[in-house]
Amino acid sequence: MSENINVQKIVPFEGSKLSKKEQIATIFNDIAYRYDFLNHFMSLGIDIIWRKKALKQLRSLQPKYMLDVATGTGDFAIMAEKKLHPEKIVGIDISAGMLEHGRQKIEKLGLGHKITLELGDSETISFPDQTFDAITVAFGVRNFENLEKGLAEMRRVLKPGGKLVILEFSNPTVFPIKQLYNLYSSYLIPLFGKWIAKSQAAYSYLPESVKAFPQGEAMKTILTNIGFQAVTCKTLTFGICSIYCATR
Incomplete structure (x- = not known):
């Protein structure tokens, strides 16, 4: 699909010989020590509310075994x-x-028996078919090198009747939110990234990757074509963020 081609064209370092996947791993390794702080700081804490709303979509399912892709x-x-x-x-x-x-946080919280973090690729998930009751992805799918392949892999390891919940940035369309958001994401976010995480490239990539990512009906169509059912999209905070839900 044309939307997927656009996603793959957006990379953190233009001209680099590294694949998009390798570039993403590199920049996140570099900013890991400030990632949580910057998330909350740059969203004014609203990202926490977004996450809570996304998880509410799984409350009625009561999943026992979950996979969190691009867990960070x-x-x-x-x-x-x-x-x-x-x-x-x-x-x-x-x-x-x-x-x-992440492992350090989980250990401090005493959750090591409940949560396991593993090095893994969304496009080649190392679990058998129909393993998980629910799969979540927060702000990660736009970084996939091959969006359709990653989504298809998640469907493969999801049990029949299981649910996928994707939380991802989107582009607001309402005046003046659209204009204010574009100003903030294009100028202030890269500046904060440079000052706080010492990585302007990572946070310049962020707004560009959001602009290129298929959203709303386009994303719903991709999920449906892959074989997901009951696909929905709910926008949050004037369209700055979207929750996509789909069932296997």
């Missing part, structure tokens, strides 16, 4: 454990640096 430092997995109380959550990510910070 494990924030979403930790919140899922607190809100949904599954028996086990596995988080996978391609950034070893992010996972190390």
